[in-house]
Amino acid sequence: MATRLKVTFDDDRVVEVVVTPRAQVNTERFLNGIKDASAIEAGYRLAYESLMQRRLIDSGTGYEEWIDSLLDVDEVGEDAAAENPTNEAPSPTPSSD
Secondary structure, eight states: OOOEEEEEETTSOEEEEEOOHHHHHHHHHHTTSOOGGGHHHHHHHHHHHHHHHTTOSOTTOOHHHHHTTEEEEEEOOHHHHHHOOSSSOOOOOOOOO
């Protein structure tokens, strides 16, 4: 199942992105494998690589410039990604009162 990340930028933009297989491979190659010691950087790299793969950030934006523009990256989880496989944030569902 795919993992979805919620990326919050310092200008209050929020983007949700599904981690792509290419992003996982690129991150593992860059870090020579993902280990406990590199888990934090791996999360940011996964977000960066996934946003680049989906063309949701400018291809000229380097990793260092990009990470300086962040407030947070959170894992939304596999269940949410399976329910909403697009790059759009889930919309609120009306209550059935």
